Amino acid sequence: MLQIRDLTKSFPQPDGTPLHILDIPEFSVGVAEQCVLVGRSGCGKTTLLHIIAGIGRPTSGKVKIDGWDIALMEESEVDQFRAERIGYVYQTFNLLPGFTAIENVMLGMTFGRDRADKKRAANLLERVGLSHRLTHRPTQLSVGEQQRVAVARALANRPKLILADEPTANVDVGHQQQIVDLIRDTCHEEKISLIMVTHAPDVAKQFERIEYLEQINHAGRAQ
Amino acid sequence: MSLWKIALRSIQQRVLASALTAFSMSLGVALVVAVLVIYGVVDQSFRRSAQGFHLVVGAPGSRLELVLSTVFHIGKAPAPMSYDVYDELKRGRLGNSVKFAVPICMGDMYQGCRVVGTTSELFGDLTYSDDNRAYEFSAGRNIQDGEYFEAVLGSIAAQKSGKKIGDTLRTTHSGTSGMERQEAFTVVGILKPTGTPVDKGVFVNVEGFWRSHASALDAAAAEAARARAAKEEADRVMGVTQESESTTTTELSDKDLMIGLEATPTEETPTAGAASAAEANDADLLPRERKRITAIFLLLQDGTESSIPLLQRELQTMGVQAVSPVEEVSQLFTGLIGNLQVILLILAVLVVVVAGIGILVSIYNSMNERRREIAIMRALGAQRKTVMLIILLESILLALGGGALGLVAGHGLTWAISPIIAEQTGVMVDAFMFQQGELYLIPGLVLLASIVGLLPAAVAYKTDVAQSLIASP
Ligand SMILES: Nc1ncnc2c1ncn2[C@@H]1O[C@H](COP(=O)(O)OP(=O)(O)OP(=O)(O)O)[C@@H](O)[C@H]1O
Ligand SMILES: [Mg+2]
Numbered sequence: 001m002l003q004i005r006d007l008t009k010s011f012p013q014p015d016g017t018p019l020h021i022l023d024i025p026e027f028s029v030g031v032a033e034q035c036v037l038v039g040r041s042g043c044g045k046t047t048l049l050h051i052i053a054g055i056g057r058p059t060s061g062k063v064k065i066d067g068w069d070i071a072l073m074e075e076s077e078v079d080q081f082r083a084e085r086i087g088y089v090y091q092t093f094n095l096l097p098g099f100t101a102i103e104n105v106m107l108g109m110t111f112g113r114d115r116a117d118k119k120r121a122a123n124l125l126e127r128v129g130l131s132h133r134l135t136h137r138p139t140q141l142s143v144g145e146q147q148r149v150a151v152a153r154a155l156a157n158r159p160k161l162i163l164a165d166e167p168t169a170n171v172d173v174g175h176q177q178q179i180v181d182l183i184r185d186t187c188h189e190e191k192i193s194l195i196m197v198t199h200a201p202d203v204a205k206q207f208e209r210i211e212y213l214e215q216i217n218h219a220g221r222a223q
Numbered sequence: 224m225s226l227w228k229i230a231l232r233s234i235q236q237r238v239l240a241s242a243l244t245a246f247s248m249s250l251g252v253a254l255v256v257a258v259l260v261i262y263g264v265v266d267q268s269f270r271r272s273a274q275g276f277h278l279v280v281g282a283p284g285s286r287l288e289l290v291l292s293t294v295f296h297i298g299k300a301p302a303p304m305s306y307d308v309y310d311e312l313k314r315g316r317l318g319n320s321v322k323f324a325v326p327i328c329m330g331d332m333y334q335g336c337r338v339v340g341t342t343s344e345l346f347g348d349l350t351y352s353d354d355n356r357a358y359e360f361s362a363g364r365n366i367q368d369g370e371y372f373e374a375v376l377g378s379i380a381a382q383k384s385g386k387k388i389g390d391t392l393r394t395t396h397s398g399t400s401g402m403e404r405q406e407a408f409t410v411v412g413i414l415k416p417t418g419t420p421v422d423k424g425v426f427v428n429v430e431g432f433w434r435s436h437a438s439a440l441d442a443a444a445a446e447a448a449r450a451r452a453a454k455e456e457a458d459r460v461m462g463v464t465q466e467s468e469s470t471t472t473t474e475l476s477d478k479d480l481m482i483g484l485e486a487t488p489t490e491e492t493p494t495a496g497a498a499s500a501a502e503a504n505d506a507d508l509l510p511r512e513r514k515r516i517t518a519i520f521l522l523l524q525d526g527t528e529s530s531i532p533l534l535q536r537e538l539q540t541m542g543v544q545a546v547s548p549v550e551e552v553s554q555l556f557t558g559l560i561g562n563l564q565v566i567l568l569i570l571a572v573l574v575v576v577v578a579g580i581g582i583l584v585s586i587y588n589s590m591n592e593r594r595r596e597i598a599i600m601r602a603l604g605a606q607r608k609t610v611m612l613i614i615l616l617e618s619i620l621l622a623l624g625g626g627a628l629g630l631v632a633g634h635g636l637t638w639a640i641s642p643i644i645a646e647q648t649g650v651m652v653d654a655f656m657f658q659q660g661e662l663y664l665i666p667g668l669v670l671l672a673s674i675v676g677l678l679p680a681a682v683a684y685k686t687d688v689a690q691s692l693i694a695s696p
Contacts, residue, residue, distance in 0.1 A: 047689075055689050079604055079605065080606070082602070094602070096596055099232055106224045107600070110224045111604035111606070112604055
């Protein structure tokens with residue numbers, strides 16, 4: 001599903017020298033495989049997920065998803081690709097405050113090739129247990145409910161790969177397990193590959209595959 | 224979800240700022256609409272009432288003044304002419320080329336409406352508007368030439384005075400002549416609205432007018448006499464008095480100074496004819512000197528361009544002028560009023576442009592807080608050009624929303640002031656008549672909104688997704 005080869009990412013620093021964040025010779029995730037990514041703060045987890053999603057471009061290397069090397073694509077093609085095949089769940093949920101729950105979910109299908117489907121959006125919200133909150137705005141939802149809307153939105157475009165960046169960091173422990181289960185179960189049912197970033201050991205230990213970014217990332221070792 | 228809806232949502236998110244910018248846009252558009260509608264309607268109304276006959280005959284002087292006062296009831300009426308001019312056009316040699324010659328005597332005001340003495344021909348034989356509409360009565364009938372004290376009211380005049388069929392009206396005037404009698408006119412008809420100054424006129428039989436309402440003509444004649452005398456005096460002082468002119472003037476002052484009298488010095492007695500039978504039977508026959516006429520509306524047998532100048536020249540030799548009302552009105556509109564409209568339009572369009580800049584500022588100011596929303600949409604797969612388009616659509620929605628409001632407000636505004644316009648000018652403004660210029664408003668607003676939306680849209684285009692997503696909590 002995902003193959004990364006010789007990926008490097010560096011940011012230019014004010015003094016002109018590049019700041020090397022990522023140098024990953026090899027990393028891959030299979031179809032429907034679930035993998036948790038851990039590492040200390042600032043080691044480049046979010047940067048890596050952004051590159052996989054095509055939000056950030058790699059400095060060099062190959063990022064193949066579903067057979068397509070997104071590093072070679074035009075920006076607009078990557079946008080299209082992301083709209084159709086990738087679901088993203090953020091630590092801060094990133095719901096749009098002006099839109100209702102169901103509209104936020106529909107936004108997840110708006111930019112892809114398929115037309116936004118209200119019925120599917122309602123189904124997804126029902127699946128995350130929010131069928132009674134369809135027309136609430138994010139500010140009218142609890143934190144746990146907001147994250148469930150965000151999960152529903154990530155599923156809206158029938159993605160092949162879901163990237164979850166600390167999806168439970170802002171949720172209390174009771175809801176934490178609920179959300180992790182929700183994401184894992186749906187990915188399992190729909191055969192979606194999953195990469196989840198977390199700092200919580202009791203979340204990480206539930207995964208069969210745990211990757212430590214410091215181990216696969218050689219840029220960290222150089223420092 | 225459509226991009227329109229996304230744009231609409233972000234407008235709703237900033238309700239106050241959006242409402243204010245849309246409101247300022249609506250003000251500008253309302254001004255444009257009001258200028259267009261009022262000009263369009265006034266223009267149409269003026270042209271409409273200037274149609275239906277070819278020439279207005281009246282005393283020499285300002286051509287425009289003659290048309291404005293007798294056709295549109297605006298301003299002071301010029302000095303009256305002698306009855307002989309009318310006689311000549313009606314029954315004389317010039318009568319051959321004339322289909323209808325309708326006398327018009329401008330009188331005093333009756334409850335804010337002009338009293339006009341005329342004959343049944345005005346509404347019976349003449350038409351108005353460019354499609355030759357006949358005058359119609361909403362109640363009653365036309366005045367009859369044999370019944371001297373009948374009156375017909377225009378629709379507004381009827382409304383204003385509250386008079387109905389069978390009511391009588393007594394015209395008030397400052398009598399100076401001993402000849403007049405205070406006879407009351409009986410209302411026999413009320414005209415349907417025409418959208419012309421006729422609507423606010425009180426039309427009475429000219430025979431009755433002469434008998435009861437001559438003072439207005441007297442006053443006008445006296446003033447003209449004074450003016451002439453003053454000029455004559457000035458000429459005498461200057462020593463440039465011409466022989467022929469001085470004799471004419473003397474003759475005129477003898478007979479209450481009636482213009483046009485010198486042209487028919489031999490025709491002292493009224494010509495016998497069918498039309499004068501009524502007058503002959505009338506025991507109360509008026510002397511010709513009292514039958515003075517402010518203007519004559521002429522409908523010619525042959526209204527072609529070649530015949531009009533000929534008649535105009537003939538009438539000039541009689542000491543009167545014949546003016547084409549259509550020509551005067553279109554000169555007035557292409558000249559003064561047209562320029563005025565252009566200036567007003569420019570001002571109104573400037574208001575629209577300023578409102579457009581208001582939209583720019585409003586959206587641009589919101590871009591900072593919206594960077595994150597844009598980044599989220601990009602993260603959901605929206606392309607750069609898509610988020611740019613959303614901002615442009617937002618600008619267009621604000622402009623069109625404000626524009627639609629302005630369209631309604633503009634027509635509403637015109638509707639609100641139309642009674643004032645009608646009262647001042649007799650022009651009935653149909654506030655909901657759409658003008659062609661309004662069609663340009665929609666593409667114009669879309670263009671303006673696209674231009675002013677370009678700057679914030681460019682900000683949206685350039686938004687760095689990764690940074691915006693990380694930067695804010
Ligand atoms: N646009 C940028 N320019 C320069 N440096 C950047 C930029 N974006 C990220 N970095 C740096 O790259 C490093 C990795 O950042 P990243 O957000 O990927 O960390 P992370 O592993 O997600 O950390 P956390 O667990 O705290 O979320 C950080 O040191 C950060 O300062
Ligand atoms: Mg991170």
